Amino acid sequence: MKVTIHKLFDYLLETTAADPPECFIGFSLARSPRLGDFLEALDPGLSLDWNGKSFFGLPALRQRVIDQAGLQGRCSPDDVLITAGAAEANYLLFRQLLSAGDEVITEAPGWPQVGVMARAIGTTLREVPRRETDRWRLDPAAVAAAVTPRTKMIFLTNPNNPTGTLIPAEDLHAIARIADQHGLWLVVDEVYAGLEWDGPRAPSIAGLTPRSITTGSVSKALGLQGLRTGWIIAHDRGVLRDAMILRENASEIMNTLGEHIAEIALRPDRLAMALATTRSESRATLEKLDRFVGAEQRLSWQRPEAGLIGLARLDRIDSETLARRLLAAPYRTFLLPGSAYGLPNHIRLGVGGGPETRLDEGLARLSALLKGWED
Structure with missing residues (x-):
């Protein structure tokens, strides 16, 4: 049988073919070191x-x-x-x-x-x-x-x-x-x-x-x-x-x-140092996301216990509709809709990456979109 594409990769292929977004919410890997x-x-x-x-x-x-x-x-x-x-x-x-x-x-x-x-x-x-x-x-x-x-x-x-x-x-x-x-x-x-x-x-x-x-x-x-x-x-x-x-x-x-x-x-020494750095940076970002979700009336979540990503629930909003609007002007911000995992009323949030993700700006843009959302 032919291999079919799953929703997550299909969405990534489609959306990354357009103009690169300015901000990323939900980065799923640690900040990359240099050669x-x-x-x-x-x-x-x-x-x-x-x-x-x-x-x-x-x-x-x-x-x-x-x-x-x-x-x-x-x-x-x-x-x-x-x-x-x-x-x-x-x-x-x-x-x-x-x-x-x-x-x-x-x-x-x-x-x-x-x-x-x-x-x-x-x-x-x-x-x-x-x-x-x-x-x-x-x-x-x-x-x-x-x-x-x-x-x-x-x-x-x-x-x-x-x-x-x-x-x-x-x-x-x-x-x-x-x-x-x-x-x-x-x-x-x-x-x-x-x-x-x-x-x-x-x-x-x-x-x-x-x-x-x-x-x-x-x-x-x-x-x-x-x-x-x-x-x-x-x-x-x-x-x-x-x-x-x-x-x-x-x-x-x-x-x-x-x-x-x-x-x-x-x-061992390099691994311990790298993990400690990732934990420190990501924990600070996790606290920021926790405060953000708590302050948004249309979001709630079960705070992640490990790793670099988690799922937040949307109140009466379809995740893919939200993600596509957020990706378009004037917001130009990428996040992955929960529909990629079969959960259309969730979005993926992440604590990975570094300053290049411009997370603070992305969250501000997401907040503005959510506040102006019409049911």
């Missing part, structure tokens, strides 16, 4: 051919991936495949582990990629709702109730994309037990892990059961989206090998310069 930040640590004699050491990815980088996930002693570099971002990591797993007639359980709202791939493969998508009235919590009992004899995979995001809600450790363990009892693959996209606003990082799912698989990247928390460097962490070496063979027929080998820069970025 100069890494030059001192890079070898100028580095070959730009593939890493020459392993088709699974630079060994030193794969060790950093294990370390940043807190999986020392439970996983090894041999349990890691480097990919072109978390999106490719998820794609490779969907293509290898799901077939026509299977079922995959996922959350709603959640990352739309799984729905696109399920339709393309001929897999049935079974969505378990995260309820706003329950602070967007994912109920393990509802996950268990969605399992059928045809279920092959559970796919989740933690922290959740787009609500910024964390799966509590006890619920994560409960879902891992459900997957284990039924022999299911449990894949968790952890691209926002490490940006928890209160409390420790959630356990990385790859450390919980033999069939639990983590995907991640340096894109969101470190602002290194342009490197296109992500990973799969899986105990099953056959899964990694199959994914590597499929990657050979798509992106083939990895971006060598990206691998080396990612390895530098994930070195």
Whole structure:
């Protein structure tokens, strides 16, 4: 079956083809560092051919991936495949582990990629709702109730994309037990892990059961989206090998310069400093957004617990209508409508980026539009 476009990407393609907006509300990744930040640590004699050491990815980088996930002693570099971002990591797993007639359980709202791939493969998508009235919590009992004899995979995001809600450790363990009892693959996209606003990082799912698989990247928390460097962490070496063979027929080998820069970025001292900076900047922005939402009569939200994005509810306003009016003159401000996640009465707010987003101006323009809105 032909791959169809999901609403989120369709909206981005359509709106970014027009004149660039002046302000951005809802930036979903940390402020990006510059190449100069890494030059001192890079070898100028580095070959730009593939890493020459392993088709699974630079060994030193794969060790950093294990370390940043807190999986020392439970996983090894041999349990890691480097990919072109978390999106490719998820794609490779969907293509290898799901077939026509299977079922995959996922959350709603959640990352739309799984729905696109399920339709393309001929897999049935079974969505378990995260309820706003329950602070967007994912109920393990509802996950268990969605399992059928045809279920092959559970796919989740933690922290959740787009609500910024964390799966509590006890619920994560409960879902891992459900997957284990039924022999299911449990894949968790952890691209926002490490940006928890209160409390420790959630356990990385790859450390919980033999069939639990983590995907991640340096894109969101470190602002290194342009490197296109992500990973799969899986105990099953056959899964990694199959994914590597499929990657050979798509992106083939990895971006060598990206691998080396990612390895530098994930070195413990650099990683700790980068995450601390992102947390500090983003927490200040989160407080600003919290005050903004509280002051706007037509907005309310469940404040995000982690990550860089959250959802705000609109009072009697269609999100896509609002987003398109905000993008047009005189406002020239971009935000993502909740319709991209199947929630037409929500908008996505974010705390990422830096001064370049001109967030304060964007919020002022959004406020002006909301105040003049006619029902």
